[in-house]
Amino acid sequence: MSVPLTRACSINVDVKVGLNVVIIEPSNIYGCEIHDDVFIGPFVEIQRNSVIGRGSKIQSHSFVCELVEIGEFCFIAHGVMFINDLFSSGGPAGGDQKKWKHTRIGNNVSIGSNSTILPVTICNNVVIGAGSVVTNDISESGIYAGNPARFLRPIELGGA
Numbered sequence: 001m002s003v004p005l006t007r008a009c010s011i012n013v014d015v016k017v018g019l020n021v022v023i024i025e026p027s028n029i030y031g032c033e034i035h036d037d038v039f040i041g042p043f044v045e046i047q048r049n050s051v052i053g054r055g056s057k058i059q060s061h062s063f064v065c066e067l068v069e070i071g072e073f074c075f076i077a078h079g080v081m082f083i084n085d086l087f088s089s090g091g092p093a094g095g096d097q098k099k100w101k102h103t104r105i106g107n108n109v110s111i112g113s114n115s116t117i118l119p120v121t122i123c124n125n126v127v128i129g130a131g132s133v134v135t136n137d138i139s140e141s142g143i144y145a146g147n148p149a150r151f152l153r154p155i156e157l158g159g160a
Ligand SMILES: CC(C)(COP(=O)(O)OP(=O)(O)OC[C@H]1O[C@@H](n2cnc3c(N)ncnc32)[C@H](O)[C@@H]1OP(=O)(O)O)[C@@H](O)C(=O)NCCC(=O)NCCS
Pocket: 077, 078, 111, 112, 113, 127, 128, 129, 130, 131, 132, 143, 144, 145, 146, 147, 152, 153
């Protein structure tokens, strides 16, 4: 773990930071793990108990709440919102963390701008279209979009 290259960004001392990490100010980052070669754009919040995997990019204005694990070489575009509280008891869980749920994002997952990701598991090699709302687990590689996000097509090998 090393000191990240920040642009005068406030980052809590309780953050575990890997090598070659770039964090642009202003961002609010605390209690999480940020692995090697991660880029974090401005106006990003990453809360405690979250993990950002090696080589991933979190673009500006995204919100990574507690209990979110993002794998390696992911691209989280601008304004992506993760959710851990489903208001399942009729309103916010408040401090009752037993009601918060996990999200796990695999490797090579790209999430389009302005998407909302409910507490789900997404497998490796997935694209989520801009403005999507992901409400269910995704266990098959491919391109998904819409509200709720639906399978559009497979990802063409070698890059489309
Ligand atoms: C999801 C995405 C990858 C699909 O691209 P594509 O495979 O070329 O899809 P197409 O444009 O051929 O559209 C296929 C269908 O999906 C629909 N669709 C495409 N993107 C959609 C989206 N984001 N949400 C809802 N529907 C979408 C299209 O309307 C079309 O529907 P139709 O067949 O009923 O006309 C792309 O549209 C997208 O949203 N990319 C995200 C880009 C992004 O956020 N980048 C951030 C960095 S700037």
